[in-house]
Structures are given as structure tokens and as C-alpha cells.
Amino acid sequence: MSTALLIEQILNGLQFGVMLFLMAAGLTLIFGVMGLINLAHGSLYMIGAFACAAVAAATGSFWLGLVASLAAAAAAGALVELVVIRRLYDRDHLDQVLATFALILIFSEGTRWLFGSFPLYLDIPSALSGAVQLPGGGRYPLYRLTIIGVGIAVAVGLYLLISKTRLGMRIRAGESDREMIAALGVDIRTLYTVVFALGAALAGLAGALVGALQSVQVGMGEPVLILAFVVIVIGGIGSIKGALVGAILVGLVDTLGRFLLPKLFAAFMGPAQGATAGAAIASMLIYIVMALILAFRPKGLFAANA
Amino acid sequence: MKKILAASILALSMATSGMAYADPLKIGMITTLSGGGAGLGVDARDGFMLALKQSGVKDIEVVTEDDAQKPELAVQIADKMIQSDKVDLLTGIIWSNLAMAVVPNAVAQGKFYLSVNAGPSALAGAKCDKNYFNVAYQNDNFHEAMGNYANTAGYKKVFILAPNYPAGTDSLNGFKRFYKGELAGEVYTKLGQTDYAAEIAQIRDSGADSVFFFLPGGMGIAFMKQYAQSGVETPVMGPGFSFDQDVLGAIGDAAVGVKNSASWSKDLDNAANKKFVEGFQAEYKRLPSIYAAQAYDTANLIISASAKASVKDADAFRAALKEAKFDSVRGKFKFNSNNHPIQDIYVREVVKEGDVLTNKIVATSFTDHEDAYAKDCKM
Numbered sequence: 001m002s003t004a005l006l007i008e009q010i011l012n013g014l015q016f017g018v019m020l021f022l023m024a025a026g027l028t029l030i031f032g033v034m035g036l037i038n039l040a041h042g043s044l045y046m047i048g049a050f051a052c053a054a055v056a057a058a059t060g061s062f063w064l065g066l067v068a069s070l071a072a073a074a075a076a077g078a079l080v081e082l083v084v085i086r087r088l089y090d091r092d093h094l095d096q097v098l099a100t101f102a103l104i105l106i107f108s109e110g111t112r113w114l115f116g117s118f119p120l121y122l123d124i125p126s127a128l129s130g131a132v133q134l135p136g137g138g139r140y141p142l143y144r145l146t147i148i149g150v151g152i153a154v155a156v157g158l159y160l161l162i163s164k165t166r167l168g169m170r171i172r173a174g175e176s177d178r179e180m181i182a183a184l185g186v187d188i189r190t191l192y193t194v195v196f197a198l199g200a201a202l203a204g205l206a207g208a209l210v211g212a213l214q215s216v217q218v219g220m221g222e223p224v225l226i227l228a229f230v231v232i233v234i235g236g237i238g239s240i241k242g243a244l245v246g247a248i249l250v251g252l253v254d255t256l257g258r259f260l261l262p263k264l265f266a267a268f269m270g271p272a273q274g275a276t277a278g279a280a281i282a283s284m285l286i287y288i289v290m291a292l293i294l295a296f297r298p299k300g301l302f303a304a305n306a
Numbered sequence: 307m308k309k310i311l312a313a314s315i316l317a318l319s320m321a322t323s324g325m326a327y328a329d330p331l332k333i334g335m336i337t338t339l340s341g342g343g344a345g346l347g348v349d350a351r352d353g354f355m356l357a358l359k360q361s362g363v364k365d366i367e368v369v370t371e372d373d374a375q376k377p378e379l380a381v382q383i384a385d386k387m388i389q390s391d392k393v394d395l396l397t398g399i400i401w402s403n404l405a406m407a408v409v410p411n412a413v414a415q416g417k418f419y420l421s422v423n424a425g426p427s428a429l430a431g432a433k434c435d436k437n438y439f440n441v442a443y444q445n446d447n448f449h450e451a452m453g454n455y456a457n458t459a460g461y462k463k464v465f466i467l468a469p470n471y472p473a474g475t476d477s478l479n480g481f482k483r484f485y486k487g488e489l490a491g492e493v494y495t496k497l498g499q500t501d502y503a504a505e506i507a508q509i510r511d512s513g514a515d516s517v518f519f520f521l522p523g524g525m526g527i528a529f530m531k532q533y534a535q536s537g538v539e540t541p542v543m544g545p546g547f548s549f550d551q552d553v554l555g556a557i558g559d560a561a562v563g564v565k566n567s568a569s570w571s572k573d574l575d576n577a578a579n580k581k582f583v584e585g586f587q588a589e590y591k592r593l594p595s596i597y598a599a600q601a602y603d604t605a606n607l608i609i610s611a612s613a614k615a616s617v618k619d620a621d622a623f624r625a626a627l628k629e630a631k632f633d634s635v636r637g638k639f640k641f642n643s644n645n646h647p648i649q650d651i652y653v654r655e656v657v658k659e660g661d662v663l664t665n666k667i668v669a670t671s672f673t674d675h676e677d678a679y680a681k682d683c684k685m
Binding site: 002004005008009012015016108109112117118119120121123124129130131139141143144210212213214215216217218219220223255258259262271272275276279280282283 | 339340341342344345347348470475489492493494495496498500501503504505507508510511523524527528531532535536537552553555556557558
């Protein structure tokens with residue numbers, strides 16, 4: 001095992017983590033501000049990917065597709081908030097889970113109805129294709145480096161938005177005391193719609209960026225959604241900082257586990273059995289990490305309302 | 307109220323008895339029409355229906371239901387089809403785990419099951435059944451063909467990769483059964499994994515001279531795109547599932563030139579295949595996949611058997627199925643002792659015809675290939 005390979009795998013873990021952060025940030029924001037569990041967040045990710053693929057296929061430009069993915073996911077998020085979610089804030093979490101689960105089914109079948117049952121084609125833009133030379137002799141795809149860059153930019157942007165702007169101040173106020181901020185004359189309904197649309201747009205952006213790497217198909221959002229929930233549970237529900245740290249942690253643990261554990265087990269058990277056993281343990285690893293963190297910090301690493 | 311009810315029951319029973327002419331055959335089709343795997347089920351259903359439409363037979367009725375790729379749902383649908391729809395024959399399941407949940411139970415109740423795709427090893431060997439016919443393949447077959455091809459192509463150091471579930475282990479075992487060189491690496495990935503950067507880095511590092519992978523559906527699309535983007539030049543190969551008509555459009559040009567194995571290809575030169583490919587394109591405005599071809603063959607096999615014997619006479623119908631006297635799109639077709647096909651398996655190459663990606667046959671890996679489990683089947 002060379003250093004170049006190790007560096008490459010760490011970058012892979014970072015890229016995966018940053019992608020999870022885009023999903024988890026929206027999820028944790030919505031939960032923190034509105035106290036809502038949104039299972040349909042994965043559908044917004046799917047909508048972003050489909051919008052990007054459809055617009056990129058029609059216009060030939062990935063960048064227009066990316067803009068379309070942000071717009072489509074934000075619009076879908078705002079619409080869903082206005083029509084469905086708004087009625088759920090005062091209900092308990094079980095009602096929210098049921099209603100947003102229904103939304104998953106509606107979005108999935110609606111997407112199939114519009115786009116058909118077969119996966120869509122979406123490739124990375126030619127400007128970002130190819131690989132760059134890494135120190136130590138390895139090579140790394142430029143597109144994945146770009147995703148890491150986008151993720152860091154979004155993290156910085158969110159930090160500035162929440163700590164420096166009026167909107168951010170209201171979001172923080174909404175997190176700590178919903179009734180009071182409404183009593184002070186802030187239009188809480190519009191604020192909720194804006195936060196929901198913002199979270200949706202981040203999910204749509206993640207969907208479009210990842211859609212170019214993976215396959216754009218119905219149901220692509222749900223596996224990511226599960227991981228995003230793991231991230232916000234580890235990071236502390238409602239905390240953007242927690243989402244960032246949790247996402248990077250999950251990304252690194254998952255990638256390095258998949259890479260190192262089979263090698264480790266192979267040393268004891270022989271290559272074939274070691275590969276199977278290592279792969280099996282590696283797929284559980286992030287849940288083991290989650291369980292350990294919850295055992296010592298039941299509210300997650302950075303609990304928002306601790 | 308009672309009168310209306312009685313009258314409607316009478317009317318219903320008359321309606322059903324009115325349909326009972328010349329022993330109609332009722333088929334229950336359970337397949338995946340929603341979720342990520344829907345493309346495969348839609349193709350199978352469309353291929354099946356095309357055969358019925360082309361034949362013009364009137365006394366075969368098909369009930370179709372969506373299993374959403376969930377074993378428990380497939381079991382419920384099968385029960386319902388057997389108990390209340392009174393079907394004579396079941397077919398349509400794409401996935402091996404669903405087939406394992408449905409098939410043993412259905413055949414134990416005296417129903418026929420004809421597989422359009424799934425071919426788990428258990429049902430080919432010790433648990434084979436006289437009423438279970440697999441018209442597609444035994445799961446290992448395409449992988450065995452690729453292992454055999456790797457020898458011919460002169461590969462000595464292959465990196466192999468599959469998801470960590472039964473069909474994945476079957477796949478790599480099938481490949482290793484015929485491949486004679488050494489392995490540069492053997493990796494099992496998580497089922498449903500969509501990011502393969504970690505595995506691709508290992509491939510780059512391993513010094514392999516080629517890569518064999520089995521990643522059905524969206525997993526394969528993701529792997530191929532990321533592989534092409536990574537700049538690794540090592541040639542890849544795999545079973546036909548990862549390079550069939552349903553996914554090629556989504557992979558794009560990255561797939562061009564890749565060798566893959568299948569028992570069917572759209573350019574197979576025989577009259578039945580021409581009629582199938584042209585008919586499918588005219589009816590559905592797209593090219594058929596292997597799943598459509600296998601389902602089309604299944605429907606034609608059923609039509610041929612029901613012309614010879616009534617399904618109510620199970621022994622005669624079974625014998626007629628076993629004869630397999632129908633025009634297969636694969637050119638030739640016969641059943642082995644375990645009711646699984648003996649067939650040729652080809653190596654195909656992904657090519658671009660105009661703007662459309664598709665496959666063409668470049669070699670024959672096996673002639674009259676049998677599966678490895680037939681000897682365990684005591685029928």
C-alpha cells in the first residue's frame with residue numbers, strides 16, 4: 001500500500017463526506033428550526049438530479065442543468081412546505097414521518113411518470129473531466145476535487161449566512177424560541193418557507209453534483225437519506241457545525257473502512273474470506289461509530305439545544 | 307339490497323362461466339414495475355406481452371402485478387394470484403431473492419413457474435422441481451462465460467468485484483470456476499453502493515491487467531461512469547447485465563468497447579430474433595434488452611405448450627414445455643435434466659450505432675453450455 005493510495009482514499013472520504021454535508025445541512029436546518037422530520041429530503045435530492053439531467057440533455061450544458069437543479073429543488077421544497085408541511089408543525093413526529101413518507105412515494109412515482117423507468121444520462125462537464133497530479137505520485141479526478149471545493153464553499157456560506165445576516169439571526173431565534181420570535185412580529189411562516197426552500201436547494205445541488213458521478217434514477221435519494229440521518233444524529237440534531245463534522249467523519253470512516261478492513265482481515269483469514277468478512281464489517285462500521293458516539297454523548301457531538 | 311346482491315352474484319357467475327371455453331390459460335406475472343429496478347421489469351413485461359400480441363392467441367389471459375422488488379410483497383401477490391385469481395402459471399420475477407421466496411411455495415401447490423430472469427443455484431440443484439422451468443439461465447452462466455473469455459483474451463491478472471450478497475458471491479465463484487490466471491484482487495462491495503472511488507483507487511494500485519465486475523442496475527452505471535472519469539486505463543469486462551440496453555444510455559460513451567457476456571444479442575441472425583427486435587421497436591419505440599428477449603421466449607414457450615396440451619392436464623402440459631418446440635430468439639434452445647437451458651453464451655462488445663449504444667457479438671464463449679448444478683438435481 002503506497003502513500004499515494006492512502007492520500008487518494010482520504011480525499012475520497014472527504015469528497016463523500018462533503019456530499020453528505022450538503023444533504024445533512026438542509027435536513028438538520030429544517031429539524032432545528034421547525035422541529036420537523038422530513039423523510040422526503042431524499043426526493044428533493046432526486047429532483048435536483050433529474051432536473052440537471054433533463055436540462056443538460058436539452059441544452060447540452062451541465063452548468064445550466066446545475067442552475068435548474070437548484071431552482072427545481074427549491075421550488076419543489078417551497079411548494080411542498082406551502083401545501084403539506086405547513087399543516088404538520090403542530091402535529092407529533094409520527095404524523096410528520098407518515099406524511100413525508102407519503103411524499104417520497106408521490107415524488108418517486110411522479111418522476112417515473114414524467115421521465116420513465118430507465119435511468120437518465122448525465123455526465124460531468126468537459127471542463128472538469130480528467131485527473132490532476134497529487135503530491136506523492138497519485139492522480140485524482142478533478143471533478144471530485146471540485147465537489148470538495150463546492151462543499152467547503154457551501155459550509156463557509158452557511159456559516160456566514162447564519163452568524164452574520166438578519167435571516168440567519170431569525171433562523172437562530174427560531175431555533176431557540178419559536179413562539180417568542182412570532183410574538184416579536186417576525187413573519188414566521190415566510191421564514192419557514194425560506195428555510196425549507198434553502199434546505200431543498202442544497203439537497204438538489206447535492207443530487208445534481210452526484211448524479212453526474214452515479215446513475216440518475218428513481219429511488220436514488222433514499223440510501224443517501226439514511227446516511228444523512230446518521231450524520232445529523234452523530235453531529236447533534238439542529239447543528240450545522242455538527243452536520244459538517246459528522247459528515248466528514250462518516251465519509252472518512254466509511255471510505256477508509258471499506259479500503260482498510262478487508263486488507264486487515266485478509267492478513268488473518270486469507271484473501272477470499274478476508275474480503276467477504278472485511279466488506280461485511282465495513283458496511284456496518286458507520287453504524288458502530290454512531291452507536292459508540294451516542295453511548296458517550298447521547299445528544300450527538302454538537303447538540304444544538306443542549 | 308339482498309336481491310341486488312344475489313342478482314349481481316348470479317350475473318358474475320354467468321359472466322365467468324361464459325368465458326370458459328377450450329380451457330383458457332391464466333398467467334400471473336409478478337415483476338418489478340416501480341423503484342430503482344423497474345426498468346428490468348418493464349422490459350420483461352413488454353417483451354412478454356409483445357409475444358402474446360404477435361401470436362394472436364385469444365385464450366391466454368395475463369394478470370400483472372408490481373412486486374416493487376420486495377420479497378414479502380412478491381409472496382403476498384403470489385398467494386393472491388393462486389388463491390383468488392386462480393392462475394395456472396406464474397412468471398415474471400427478475401430478482402433471485404424474490405424468486406427464492408415465491409417459487410418453492412408456488413410449485414408445491416402444483417402451479418407452474420417459468421423464470422424469465424432469476425436463476426438462483428439452489429433451484430437448479432438440490433431444490434429443483436418438475437414444475438419449475440428456467441427459460442433464462444442459471445445465475446452463474448454469464449460469469450462463467452466471462453471467466454472462460456478472460457483465458458482466451460490472455461488476461462493473467464484480473465481484479466474481480468461484486469456486491470456482497472448471494473448473487474454476487476455466485477458471480478465471482480462462476481468467474482473463478484473457468485478463469486485460470488491469478489487474481490489481482492477480490493473485492494465485495496455493499497449492495498446498493500453508489501460510490502466506487504475507494505475500489506477504483508485499489509484497482510489502480512493493484513497492477514491488474516483487466517477488471518471483471520458484476521454490479522447490476524444503478525450500481526453498474528455508477529461504477530462505469532466513475533471508472534471512466536478516474537482515468538484508469540485497465541480494460542473492464544462483465545456479464546451482460548451491466549451493459550444491456552436498459553442501462554447503456556445512462557452510462558454513455560464510457561461503455562464503448564467493453565466486452566460482456568450474454569445468451570442473446572440484438573444482432574443474432576435468425577428469423578425469430580428479427581421479428582422480435584423489429585416488433586419491439588415498432589411497439590415500444592426503443593431497443594429491447596436481454597430481459598425483454600428472455601420474457602419474449604418465455605411467452606412463446608407457453609404459447610407453444612398450450613397449443614399442444616391443456617394446462618389442466620399437468621403431465622401433458624409439462625411434457626410440452628420440456629420439449630421446448632418454439633422459435634427462440636436465441637436461435638436454438640433446449641432444456642437440461644434440471645429444466646434449465648442448455649445454450650450458447652456469447653461475448654458481446656458495446657458499439658455505437660449512430661447515436662445509440664448497443665451490443666454486437668464478437669465471439670462465442672460456450673457452445674451448448676450446461677450449468678454446474680444439474681447433477682445435484684434429482685427429478
